[in-house]
Amino acid sequence: MIRGYHFLIMEEYEKIRQEESNALLERKRWAEQNMPRVVDIEKKIARLSLELAMLNFKQKDNREETFERLKSEIIELRGEKMEALVERGLSPDYLSIQHRCSKCLDTGYVGASKCNCYKQKLVNLYYKNSDFNDMIKKYSFKDFRLDLYSNSSSEDPSPRKNIESILESVYNYIQNFEKTEENLLFYGNPGVGKTFLSTCMAGELLNKGWFVVYRTSDSLIQNLKDIKFNDNDELMDVLMNCDLLIIDDLGTELTTEFAKVELFNFINTKLLRKKKMLISTNLTIDNLKSKYQERIFSRLMGDFTLYKFSGDDLRIKINAEKRRALG
Template identity: 35%
Template sequence: MYQVRFLKEKNKKLNNKLKRELKTLGFNEDYLSIKYDCDKCKDSGYVNNEMCTCLKGYLKKRKNKNSILFRDGNFDNFDENLFDNDKSKYKITPRENIIKNKEQSLKFINTFKDEENTLGLLMSGKAGSGKTFLAAATGKILLNKGYSVICLTAKEFEDIIKSFNDPDLEKKKKEILDVDLLILDDLGIETQSDYVNNEILKLVDYKMTYNKKMIITTNLTLNEIREKYKSRIYSRIISNFNLLKFFGPDLRVTIKMIKNQ
C-alpha cells in the first residue's frame, strides 16, 4: 500500500511540474491532454457496446444520394388513390392492401422500441408495387425521431462484405450490425453463393438476437425465398418478420400515365 501511495504522489508531482512548464512556455495546462469531439464515448462511437448519440447523429446527417431514404417516398405524399380499387382481380383490392400495409408500417414505428416487439418487416411484391416507397417513408420517420437508419441494397451489402482489402471493413460491418434500423432493399439481386448467404444469415441472426430492427424489401415470394436461400434464412425470416404483401399494376407506370394526361 505504501508503494502505491508513493507512486501516486510522485505521479501527481510530475503532473504539476509538467503543468508549470507548459504555463511557462505559454501553453494551457491541458495542452497535452487528448481532446475528444464527444466526451461521452471518447470518439469511439460506442458506449457500453451501444451506438453513441454522436455516431447516430453522423449517420442521420450522412446522405447517400443513392439511398432509398432520400427518394420522394414519405407519408406526407402517400396517395392510396394511385392504387387499383378493382375488386374483381384480387381477394382485396390493391388500394385496400396498401392502406393495410401503411397501418402495419405505422404500428412498426410506434412500437419500435418495445422490448416485446422483435419483429422486422418483410415487404414482398413486384417492382413498382410500392414496397420501396413504404420502406423509405418508414425509415424517414424513425430517422426524424432520432434513431439511426442505414439503407443498403442487397448488392451493396455484398460489395461491402467482399471488400477484404478495405481498412474500414470491420467498422462498416459494425455500423450495419448496430444501427437501430437497417433497410435491406431488393433481397435477391445479390450474387448467390454460400459466402454471401452465410453473411446474410449472420446479419439476420445478429439483428434478431439483439433486437435491432430490419426492413427487407424483395421481388421474391416466400416460396421463391425458400428455393433461393438456405432453409435457415427462410426459417429466420418466417419466424422474425411480419410479411407485407404488395400487388397490383406497376405504380410507376400509373404515375407516368397521370402525368402525361
C-alpha cells in the same frame, strides 16, 4: 466509405469544445471591461475554492468551522454574482462554460457508452452527400398516393384495402419503434410501393433520431466482402448496430456461395442480437424458398412479419398520368 468516421466525430467534439471555450474567453473579456465587480467576485470565489480544497491537506484545529465558513462565503458570493448578471439582463451562467449537450458535456460519451448526440452526428455524417438522402426527400408519407391502388373487388382484399392496412401497421411500427423487436418483410411484384414505403419509414425514423441504414442486397453483399477481406470494423459496426437496417431488393444480388453463407451469418447474428431489419423483395414466397437455402428461408418466415404488397405497377400508372397531362 464510412472509414474513419469515429475519428471525424471526435474531431467535431474537439471543435465544439474549442469554440465554446473561445466564446467563454470572449465573454470574460467583455466582463472585465464592463462588469469589473463581477470579475472581482469570480476571483474571490476561485481563491476561496482553492482554500477549501487545501483544507483537506492541512492539520488544523478548527477545520470543520473553517470549512463551513468558506463554504457559506462562496455560496454568498455566487449569489451576488448571479444577481449582478441577471440585473444586467444576462443569464446567470453567462461566465461559465456552455455545453451544447448537457448529457455528455460535448465529449460524445456518457460513461463508457456513446451519447445520443454521437448517434445524431453519425447520421449526419453518414447521410451527407448520399443518394439516399435525396430519396428520403422525394418519398415521404405525405406523397404516398393511395389513389394509385385499385379498389377493384376482383382481388380480396383489394390492393387499396391491402395497402391501407399495411400503412396502419407501419404507422404503429414507427410509433412503437423503441419497444418493438419486430422485423418486417415486404414482398410483392415490382413497382407496388415497397421501396417507396421503406424510404418513407426511414425518413420518419431518422427524423425521430434513430439511425437507419439503407442497403440494396447487392451493396450489402459488397459491404460484407469489404468487412471480411479488409477488416472494415467500422462498417460492420454501422451495419450491425444501427437501429434499423433496410435491405432493399433481396434476390437481386449475385447468389455466389460466399453471398449465401455471409448473408445467412449476418442476418442470423442480427436476429440473435435483436437488431431490427426491414427486408423488401420482388420474389414470391415460393421463389424465396427455391432461391435460398432452407436455413435462410426459415429465418425469413419465422422471424419476420410478412406484408404482401399487391396492385399494378405504380410506375406505369404514374407515367401514363404524365403522358395524359402532356397530351
